[in-house]
Amino acid sequence: MIKIVxxxxxxxxxxxxxxxxxxxLTLIAGGIIFYILGFKPFEALKxxxxxxxxxxxxxxxxxxxxxxxxxxxxxxxxxxxxxxWNIGAEGQLTFxxxxxxxxxxxxxxxxxxxxxxxxxxxxxxxGMIYASIPAILKTYFNTNEILVSLMLVYVSKLIxxxxxxxxxxxxxxxxxxxxxxxxxxxRLPLLFEGLRIHAGIFLALAAVVISWFVFYKTYLGFQMKxxxxxxxxxxYAGYKGKKMIILVFLISGACAGLAGVGEITGPIGQLHRxxxxxxxxxxxxxxxxxxxxxxxxxxxxxxxxxxxxxxETAQIFMQIPKYxxxxxxxxxxxxxLASDYxxxxxxxxxxxKK
Amino acid sequence: MIVDINFVGLxxxxxxxxxxxxxxASCGELITERSGVLNLGVEGMMIIGxxxxxxxxxxxxxxxxxxxxxxxxxxxxxxxxxxxxxxxITNHVATGLALTIFGIGISAMIGKNFVGIPGKExxxxxxxxxxxxPLLSPILFxxxxxxxxxxxxxxxxxxxxxxxxIGLIVRAVGDSPExxxxxxxxxxxxxxxxxxxGGAMCGLAGAYLSMIYTPQWIxxxxxxxxxxxxxxxxxxxxxxxxxxxxxxxxxxxxxIQFHMQAIGVRIPVQFLxxxxxxxTIIVLVVISRDSRKIRLSTPSSLGKSFHKDN
Numbered sequence: 001m002i003k004i005v006x007x008x009x010x011x012x013x014x015x016x017x018x019x020x021x022x023x024x025l026t027l028i029a030g031g032i033i034f035y036i037l038g039f040k041p042f043e044a045l046k047x048x049x050x051x052x053x054x055x056x057x058x059x060x061x062x063x064x065x066x067x068x069x070x071x072x073x074x075x076x077x078x079x080x081x082x083x084x085w086n087i088g089a090e091g092q093l094t095f096x097x098x099x100x101x102x103x104x105x106x107x108x109x110x111x112x113x114x115x116x117x118x119x120x121x122x123x124x125x126x127g128m129i130y131a132s133i134p135a136i137l138k139t140y141f142n143t144n145e146i147l148v149s150l151m152l153v154y155v156s157k158l159i160x161x162x163x164x165x166x167x168x169x170x171x172x173x174x175x176x177x178x179x180x181x182x183x184x185x186x187r188l189p190l191l192f193e194g195l196r197i198h199a200g201i202f203l204a205l206a207a208v209v210i211s212w213f214v215f216y217k218t219y220l221g222f223q224m225k226x227x228x229x230x231x232x233x234x235x236y237a238g239y240k241g242k243k244m245i246i247l248v249f250l251i252s253g254a255c256a257g258l259a260g261v262g263e264i265t266g267p268i269g270q271l272h273r274x275x276x277x278x279x280x281x282x283x284x285x286x287x288x289x290x291x292x293x294x295x296x297x298x299x300x301x302x303x304x305x306x307x308x309x310x311x312e313t314a315q316i317f318m319q320i321p322k323y324x325x326x327x328x329x330x331x332x333x334x335x336x337l338a339s340d341y342x343x344x345x346x347x348x349x350x351x352x353k354k
Numbered sequence: 355m356i357v358d359i360n361f362v363g364l365x366x367x368x369x370x371x372x373x374x375x376x377x378x379a380s381c382g383e384l385i386t387e388r389s390g391v392l393n394l395g396v397e398g399m400m401i402i403g404x405x406x407x408x409x410x411x412x413x414x415x416x417x418x419x420x421x422x423x424x425x426x427x428x429x430x431x432x433x434x435x436x437x438x439x440x441x442x443i444t445n446h447v448a449t450g451l452a453l454t455i456f457g458i459g460i461s462a463m464i465g466k467n468f469v470g471i472p473g474k475e476x477x478x479x480x481x482x483x484x485x486x487x488p489l490l491s492p493i494l495f496x497x498x499x500x501x502x503x504x505x506x507x508x509x510x511x512x513x514x515x516x517x518x519x520i521g522l523i524v525r526a527v528g529d530s531p532e533x534x535x536x537x538x539x540x541x542x543x544x545x546x547x548x549x550x551x552g553g554a555m556c557g558l559a560g561a562y563l564s565m566i567y568t569p570q571w572i573x574x575x576x577x578x579x580x581x582x583x584x585x586x587x588x589x590x591x592x593x594x595x596x597x598x599x600x601x602x603x604x605x606x607x608x609x610i611q612f613h614m615q616a617i618g619v620r621i622p623v624q625f626l627x628x629x630x631x632x633x634t635i636i637v638l639v640v641i642s643r644d645s646r647k648i649r650l651s652t653p654s655s656l657g658k659s660f661h662k663d664n
Binding site: 326 | 394434438442443444445447448449451452453455456457458459460462463466578581584585588622623624625627628631632634635638639642643645648
């Protein structure tokens with residue numbers, strides 16, 4: 001007989017092993033789903049996970065998609081570590097894109113080295129402003145941040161829609177819902193000729209390094225960790241809870257805003273209706289899969305980015321609906337959460353000694 | 355200016371119709387939350403219900419199979435959530451989010467073959483009485499059975515929670531799982547049941563959208579209604595009767611927005627569309643400001659896992 005017993009301490013080895021297990025289980029479940037839908041499972045999985053990154057163009061696309069995911073997830077890890085459920089990163093990304101896009105449009109007919117830094121800064125500020133709304137409402141009005149940050153996602157997308165259809169639409173654009181093209185000085189430089197990967201990746205890497213430093217080398221990082229374990233303990237220790245809530249929201253808003261800047265000044269080069277294919281939501285999965293650890297998040301963002309590319313490739317080559325990507329993302333999170341069970345419990349054969 | 359009194363009645367009826375999915379989903383989620391479980395997967399369960407109902411209706415041709423099938427689909431998808439949060443003790447918030455992402459993805463995947471197919475007419479009750487009483491007739495008569503059920507549900511839910519023994523058990527489990535467990539109540543079983551019931555109601559809410567309200571399948575057709583339903587539960591301070599009021603307000607916002615566009619009010623469409631979301635935020639702020647009241651009415655163990663060592 002097998003009995004389930006509680007571990008005295010969560011296992012550290014399993015903590016980093018379960019994300020791998022979750023990915024493996026997702027692949028198996030994905031194969032089964034493909035089979036049910038009438039596709040050859042191995043061929044479908046190959047088109048989903050291997051073909052898209054088999055050449056250097058594919059690899060550049062992978063990094064292009066992983067960049068915003070990594071950036072946002074790093075920001076979210078500040079919130080999640082300290083028990084703040086910011087799930088509106090998509091809105092903060094959109095608002096960051098709106099503000100930085102607006103600034104970029106001011107300079108549309110100008111060139112100059114000073115333009116890009118201003119545009120980037122504007123995006124970060126935009127994201128921070130938008131993230132401050134749920135933060136302030138949570139701290140001063142006791143309002144549920146999950147619902148507020150989520151409602152604001154819908155609002156931000158409608159603001160964007162209004163701007164690109166109305167006041168900001170390109171005067172020479174035949175009424176297409178898009179703005180003018182930004183000037184070259186407002187664009188993030190491309191890293192390689194002919195590939196779409198751009199300098200935004202350095203923003204993501206900088207965020208990884210800074211967050212690692214803050215988490216593990218500063219007092220703030222320690223405070224966040226304690227608050228994450230137990231709000232009561234944090235209170236007894238005399239941490240300024242309200243200040244920290246606002247701070248973590250601002251950090252995560254800034255990261256999401258920067259991801260928005262990366263999208264519009266990188267591959268897109270203008271504002272239009274869809275600046276993000278739900279990167280803000282997917283980044284939540286990335287943050288969990290990466291165990292809220294900066295290095296883990298890098299790997300997780302690459303893995304999850306494949307689901308975006310795989311969905312496109314599988315659609316083109318096998319007519320597999322592109323939403324399969326989302327199904328995979330949901331499953332990864334399910335399996336990850338489920339395998340956490342192994343963190344706290346272990347299977348024991350009855351009769352054996354403890 | 356002469357206002358046709360029956361026109362007013364029609365507007366009220368359309369407001370009530372748009373409140374139906376909110377009432378159904380909120381009342382389901384309310385029971386789940388009353389047992390101490392926070393399921394953020396409402397949006398995902400609704401969209402699964404929407405596609406299941408529409409697909410079953412198209413394939414089998416039977417409305418009854420479709421409606422019950424949609425509820426069953428809601429139950430099945432919420433079983434994943436129940437198994438994870440109750441048996442494997444996972445975090446409620448993260449699991450609920452996964453459920454929503456998964457639900458939206460899988461519904462679009464299934465729904466691919468059903469885009470552009472026209473829906474079927476859903477039978478309405480009391481159609482013959484439609485012209486009998488001015489003003490009231492369009493409000494009272496000529497609606498689907500789901501409509502009448504939705505408006506009865508808050509009262510049934512209230513009665514269930516306050517007056518029945520099972521309702522008392524649900525509340526006990528939500529307010530103090532330890533005490534309930536010591537009384538010999540199987541906390542895990544009660545929570546499983548409440549989660550599955552919530553799933554059934556969300557499935558029904560989704561089926562109402564795709565089969566009755568706008569009889570067709572559109573990707574992502576729930577459009578955030580699941581999240582508004584979650585907000586409504588907070589708005590109601592976990593009191594089913596107040597869900598009715600909240601749902602009517604939000605239904606009203608949706609309908610008024612259409613009419614303002616139709617009369618040509620000079621406000622951008624996007625602003626009007628954003629109105630329900632903005633109002634939700636404002637309402638949440640107003641309700642939550644009184645932290646004492648919120649603390650008193652929130653199920654004490656909401657969102658906290660319960661594990662009995664054995």
